[in-house]
Amino acid sequence: MKELRHVNKYFRKYWKKLFIGTLITIIARVFQLVMPSYVSNIIEVVEKYGQGLIAKGPAQQDLLLYIGIIFGAALLSGLFTFLMRQTIINVSRYIEFDLKNEVFDHYQKLDLNFYKSNRTGDLMNRISEDVSQVRMYAGPALMYGIQTVTLFVCLIPLMFIKAPTMAFYALLPLPVLSVLIYWISRVIHKRSTRVQAFLSNLSTFAQESFSGISVIKAYVMESQTNAQASDLAQEGRDKSMDLAKVNAWFFPMMILLIGVSNIFVIYVGGMQYFRGEISSLGTILEFIIYVNMLTWPVAIVGWLTSIVQRAEASQKRINEFLKQKPEIESPEQPEPLEIEGGVVFDQVSFVYPDTGIKALDNVSFEVAPGETLTILGKTGSGKSTLLDLIARLYDTSTGEIRIDGVPITNLDLEALRAAIGAVPQDAFLFSDTIENNIRFGKEDAHFDEIQAVARQAVVHDNIAGFAKEYQTVLGERGITLSGGQKQRISIARALIKDPVIYLFDDCLSAVDTETEEAILGNLRQASRNKTTIIVSHRVSSALHADKVIVLENGRIIQRGNHEKLMAEDGYYKDLYINQLSGKES
Ligand SMILES: Nc1ncnc2c1ncn2[C@@H]1O[C@H](COP(=O)(O)OP(=O)(O)OP(=O)(O)O)[C@@H](O)[C@H]1O
Numbered sequence: 001m002k003e004l005r006h007v008n009k010y011f012r013k014y015w016k017k018l019f020i021g022t023l024i025t026i027i028a029r030v031f032q033l034v035m036p037s038y039v040s041n042i043i044e045v046v047e048k049y050g051q052g053l054i055a056k057g058p059a060q061q062d063l064l065l066y067i068g069i070i071f072g073a074a075l076l077s078g079l080f081t082f083l084m085r086q087t088i089i090n091v092s093r094y095i096e097f098d099l100k101n102e103v104f105d106h107y108q109k110l111d112l113n114f115y116k117s118n119r120t121g122d123l124m125n126r127i128s129e130d131v132s133q134v135r136m137y138a139g140p141a142l143m144y145g146i147q148t149v150t151l152f153v154c155l156i157p158l159m160f161i162k163a164p165t166m167a168f169y170a171l172l173p174l175p176v177l178s179v180l181i182y183w184i185s186r187v188i189h190k191r192s193t194r195v196q197a198f199l200s201n202l203s204t205f206a207q208e209s210f211s212g213i214s215v216i217k218a219y220v221m222e223s224q225t226n227a228q229a230s231d232l233a234q235e236g237r238d239k240s241m242d243l244a245k246v247n248a249w250f251f252p253m254m255i256l257l258i259g260v261s262n263i264f265v266i267y268v269g270g271m272q273y274f275r276g277e278i279s280s281l282g283t284i285l286e287f288i289i290y291v292n293m294l295t296w297p298v299a300i301v302g303w304l305t306s307i308v309q310r311a312e313a314s315q316k317r318i319n320e321f322l323k324q325k326p327e328i329e330s331p332e333q334p335e336p337l338e339i340e341g342g343v344v345f346d347q348v349s350f351v352y353p354d355t356g357i358k359a360l361d362n363v364s365f366e367v368a369p370g371e372t373l374t375i376l377g378k379t380g381s382g383k384s385t386l387l388d389l390i391a392r393l394y395d396t397s398t399g400e401i402r403i404d405g406v407p408i409t410n411l412d413l414e415a416l417r418a419a420i421g422a423v424p425q426d427a428f429l430f431s432d433t434i435e436n437n438i439r440f441g442k443e444d445a446h447f448d449e450i451q452a453v454a455r456q457a458v459v460h461d462n463i464a465g466f467a468k469e470y471q472t473v474l475g476e477r478g479i480t481l482s483g484g485q486k487q488r489i490s491i492a493r494a495l496i497k498d499p500v501i502y503l504f505d506d507c508l509s510a511v512d513t514e515t516e517e518a519i520l521g522n523l524r525q526a527s528r529n530k531t532t533i534i535v536s537h538r539v540s541s542a543l544h545a546d547k548v549i550v551l552e553n554g555r556i557i558q559r560g561n562h563e564k565l566m567a568e569d570g571y572y573k574d575l576y577i578n579q580l581s582g583k584e585s
Contacts, residue, residue: 001308003315006322007138010095021087022146028080029150033158034073036289038066043282084143092139096131103127103318109326112393116354118321121204126321129196130314137311141304148297148304159290163283165272169264170291174298177257181302184249189306191243193313198239202232254299261291328392334412339419340404341369341500341531343390348399349554350385359385361554362399367547369404369500372524372532374542376572377551383535384425386551387503390533391420421499423507425535427483427490431475434463437489441497453495456522458515459488483510491519495526502532509537516540539576548572 011018042063049059104127115123159167209216209225216225269284278284343366350360359382367373375383388394389401392408401408408416421441429437438450450470454460462485466472474481481489487507494502504523508516517540523532524544534541542548543562550558550571558570565572 001312003312003319004134004137004308006315006319007095007099007134010098010138013098014091014094017087017091018142021084021091021143024080024087025084025143025146026150028077028084029147030154031073031077031080032151032293033154034077035070036286036293038070038073039289040280040282040286042066043285044280047280047282084147088143088146089139092135092142095138096135099131099134099318100127103131103322106322106324110321110324111326111328112388113327113353114324119204121202121207122200123321124207125196125200125203126314126317129199130317133314134311134318136307141307141311144297144300145304148300151293151297155290155294159287163269163272163278163287166265166269166278166283166287169268170261170287171294172264173257173260174294177254177295178298178301180253180257181250181299182305183302184246184253185302185306186309187246188243188250189309189313191239191246192310195236195239195243198232198236202236205229205232250299254295258291258295261295262288265291328395328413330413331410334415335406335410337404337406337411337415339411339415339500341367341419342402342404343367343373343501343531343533344402344405345386346400346402348389348396348401350382350389350394351397352385352394359554360389360396363551363554363556364399365547365549365556365559367531367533369531370529371546372527372534372544373547373549374534374536374545375549375551376536376539376542376575379537381551382554383551384505385554387422387505387533387535390501390503391417391422419500420503421494421497421501422503423487423490423494423505425505425507425509427486427507429474429481429486429489431473433468433471433473434466434489435470437474438492438496441493441495445496449496450492453492454489456495456519456526457488457492458511458519458522459485459492462488484512484515487511488515488519491523500530502527502530502534504532504534504536506535506537508541513538513540520544539572539579542572 045054045059045062045066048054049056054062107123107127156167156171159170205228209229216222265284265287269278269287272278273281273284345363345365348360348363349358351358361382363382363386365373375386377383385394389396390408392413395409403411403416430440435447435450438453439445442449447470451460454463454470463469463472487510491504491507494504502523508519511519516538520541534545536542542565546561548559548561548565549556550565552571558565558568558572560568566576
């Protein structure tokens with residue numbers, strides 16, 4: 001129960017509803033208890049009538065009265081049972097909602113390393129399956145728990161008051177039933193944990209096969225993927241069958257033990273009746289009803305234990321993630337700063353913690369507010385890493401990055417990221433309309449602004465060509481854009497944000513050179529007074545830059561501007577000559 005303590009805060013939050021729910025549960029059970037003793041009364045009236053102790057008229061009147069009471073009590077018990085579900089089960093849904101939001105909010109705060117070391121399927125499983133298991137504890141388990149306790153507390157003393165010997169024998173098999181069901185539930189729990197872990201794998205496999213469907217098709221891997229899927233399905237079937245086998249024991253065991261209890265009641269009650277220790281056969285019937293009323297709650301003790309165990313295991317998995325602290329956080333007292341956009345790298349090195357790859361090695365440079373820096377270099381030379389460090393997606397291993405003279409770690413994280421408009425290398429667009437994808441950069445943007453930035457990113461004409469123009473839905477629910485169109489929408493999204501610092505990570509790689517030139521021209525206009533850092537493989541992005549650096553294996557091997565770099569032999573000049581000759585030819 002240690003892990004489940006996490007849910008107590010939600011119980012406290014909804015304590016009023018839970019309190020009312022508990023009262024209602026108790027009332028519902030008390031009304032349920034009315035029926036057996038009136039059934040006994042009915043039998044007694046019938047017996048008396050048979051023995052000629054009561055006339056037909058009054059006997060009929062008594063019968064009608066008792067039936068009326070049983071009916072009324074059943075109605076009220078039904079009504080309160082309905083209200084009980086409405087309160088306690090509803091609270092469990094609220095708790096499920098709150099917990100899902102808490103987990104999701106926490107996921108959002110965690111940094112990239114967390115996402116790299118955990119699989120998406122697992123993240124999704126914890127927020128859906130595991131939270132559902134915890135809901136079972138916060139709702140049904142709580143409700144049936146209260147119900148069981150109420151019934152035990154009211155019914156068992158009542159049975160002992162009415163007929164102690166019969167009560168003793170009637171209750172004798174029930175602890176055995178509870179222990180057996182507890183034991184079965186433990187096995188069920190073990191096996192269902194295996195099923196749970198398997199489902200996590202299955203989600204990951206399905207998610208990867210669907211997102212990688214084009215690769216699967218292109219490499220004609222359908223049959224291998226199918227074979228893998230059917231292996232997984234077989235594994236799932238075996239695990240589910242294991243679970244089904246133990247589940248199958250549950251009800252037969254219950255029925256057997258109720259049967260034994262009933263036989264005890266009939267035998268012991270019958271003997272007592274013969275000996276005159278009980279006055280009416282109605283008492284036997286009353287006890288049979290009691291035994292049947294108790295069976296489910298007794299069985300449920302075992303079931304509840306298994307729900308609690310499962311919820312504990314699930315909450316443990318959830319807590320594992322909730323306990324993870326984001327490695328990158330805002331300082332407690334950030335320096336107040338109106339960011340102007342001066343960026344300084346002071347002997348910065350960075351090693352990816354998971355792979356140990358040194359992506360940047362002693363990198364130093366300065367970009368003044370409003371300047372443009374272009375970073376060139378072979379693939380894997382550390383260009384994207386450098387941009388990620390400016391947005392503080394990672395923290396430097398050694399050295400310092402300063403924005404307007406203030407170490408980046410002293411700045412408020414949100415303020416820093418709000419000042420940055422980043423266009424990543426892999427343009428990611430959401431399954432939403434084009435308008436909303438661009439609006440992501442500025443929620444309250446007017447439609448005219450959206451069109452204006454789309455024009456600057458040279459994608460407006462493409463959008464206008466779609467039947468639904470800006471309302472065209474992208475992604476899984478809609479059309480698929482070309483790589484270049486995606487990149488340009490992603491640029492428009494950054495432009496509408498109108499940030500102080502632009503980070504463009506090779507975001508024109510999928511557009512033709514003519515469009516690239518048009519966009520670069522527009523970007524120069526849009527980012528005239530903004531600090532702009534462009535990562536590129538094309539020298540065209542460097543022609544008008546104030547500064548250029550060339551990276552190789554994480555080190556700066558050349559720096560200057562176009563004119564200076566053309567004056568020396570090296571990577572830049574070679575690249576320029578290569579790309580220029582390519583263009584001319
Ligand atoms: N998330 C990551 N985890 C571990 N290592 C990484 C990660 N991202 C990049 N690397 C490694 O860091 C080095 C620099 O990568 P980076 O993406 O910064 O290069 P790049 O110059 O942007 O390459 P490209 O031009 O291909 O985009 C590479 O060796 C790469 O394998």
